[in-house]
Amino acid sequence: MRPTLAPFPATRLRRTRASAPLRDLVQENTLSVKDLIWPVFVVEGQATRQPVASLPGVERLSIDLLVDAAAEAAALGIPAICLFPYTDPALKTQACEEAWNPDNLSNRAIRAIKASVPDIAVMTDIALDPYNINGHDGIVEDGVILNDETVEALVKMALAQAEAGADILGPSDMMDGRIGAMRGALEAAGHKDVAILSYAAKYASCFYGPFRDAVGASGALKGDKKTYQMNPANSDEALRLVERDLSEGADMVMVKPGLPYLDVCRRVKQAFGAPTFAYQVSGEYAMIEAAAARGWIDGEAAMMESLLAFKRAGCDGVLTYFAPRVARRLRAG
Numbered sequence: 638m639r640p641t642l643a644p645f646p647a648t649r650l651r652r653t654r655a656s657a658p659l660r661d662l663v664q665e666n667t668l669s670v671k672d673l674i675w676p677v678f679v680v681e682g683q684a685t686r687q688p689v690a691s692l693p694g695v696e697r698l699s700i701d702l703l704v705d706a707a708a709e710a711a712a713l714g715i716p717a718i719c720l721f722p723y724t725d726p727a728l729k730t731q732a733c734e735e736a737w738n739p740d741n742l743s744n745r746a747i748r749a750i751k752a753s754v755p756d757i758a759v760m761t762d763i764a765l766d767p768y769n770i771n772g773h774d775g776i777v778e779d780g781v782i783l784n785d786e787t788v789e790a791l792v793k794m795a796l797a798q799a800e801a802g803a804d805i806l807g808p809s810d811m812m813d814g815r816i817g818a819m820r821g822a823l824e825a826a827g828h829k830d831v832a833i834l835s836y837a838a839k840y841a842s843c844f845y846g847p848f849r850d851a852v853g854a855s856g857a858l859k860g861d862k863k864t865y866q867m868n869p870a871n872s873d874e875a876l877r878l879v880e881r882d883l884s885e886g887a888d889m890v891m892v893k894p895g896l897p898y899l900d901v902c903r904r905v906k907q908a909f910g911a912p913t914f915a916y917q918v919s920g921e922y923a924m925i926e927a928a929a930a931r932g933w934i935d936g937e938a939a940m941m942e943s944l945l946a947f948k949r950a951g952c953d954g955v956l957t958y959f960a961p962r963v964a965r966r967l968r969a970g
């Protein structure tokens with residue numbers, strides 16, 4: 638689309654910016670509570686809340702408190718919550734068996750939320766890092782990430798989560814062939830309505846640091862994730878990954894991190910027109926909070942502006958740790 642402009646002064650572009658009602662009328666994009674997915678951290682115990690030092694305002698919650706938080710999110714109109722477990726280090730192994738234990742922390746949390754708060758969609762994380770003694774998303778043998786063995790493990794994990802009642806599965810592992818394998822297994826097991834939101838274009842990013850603290854994976858991780866997560870220099874490759882995941886049966890796709898990759902969000906949405914999400918990751922949240930805490934930026938305004946930017950870039954929704962705060966703020970008007 639090319640803008641048509643009469644010459645000045647017939648065109649004065651400031652006219653539609655001159656007052657709040659005019660600005661409201663010509664506003665092109667809006668952020669709604671319906672655009673939000675809230676990532677949360679779950680920990681063993683009862684009535685337990687643990688602050689995460691590098692994510693001020695974010696806490697790990699035991700299942701009982703998580704259910705209350707999910708009910709609050711649902712009451713605010715947030716459509717989905719995304720679970721990440723803090724796994725007891727004693728349960729981490731080389732083969733990652735805890736990942737598909739039907740009674741692991743994450744699967745118990747799914748059941749508890751679905752039983753008490755049926756109106757909120759529960760999204761999960763599919764990757765082996767919380768269960769892996771190496772901290773990697775895949776099974777490691779002699780320092781090598783084994784793709785196909787990992788996919789087999791991820792399929793078991795996906796089935797256990799679907800069985801527990803998950804509505805949306807979020808494979809965040811970046812192995813090849815996992816979406817097709819999961820989709821086939823879900824259909825065969827009768828889970829035909831379980832959606833897959835593929836972390837299709839997930840970059841090997843330094844912005845995940847605080848998250849790894851939150852799930853207790855920072856200490857465990859040996860090396861980096863560059864053999865499976867993407868090179869931040871690439872975006873044609875993101876389109877190939879998205880196309881591959883859609884063709885294998887992903888219902889929705891994600892770009893991650895968010896703000897530094899808005900160009901990728903835009904390209905993905907334009908190329909495929911599929912439901913496209915961005916993950917405003919832990920490091921992005923931490924940057925805003927840290928600058929706000931020093932009085933260097935207005936944190937509330939930065940929160941709203943950063944999230945609106947995802948809508949402008951073409952995203953259908955955003956995973957953000959700000960979700961309940963944004964929802965309250967949008968409700969207040």
Ligand SMILES: NCc1[nH]cc(CCC(=O)O)c1CC(=O)O
Pocket residue numbers: 762763764765766774809810844845846847848849862917918919920
């Ligand atoms: N499978 C791991 C996973 N799932 C979501 C995040 C990051 C989320 C965030 O930083 O907020 C990560 C970290 C990683 O890949 O190391």
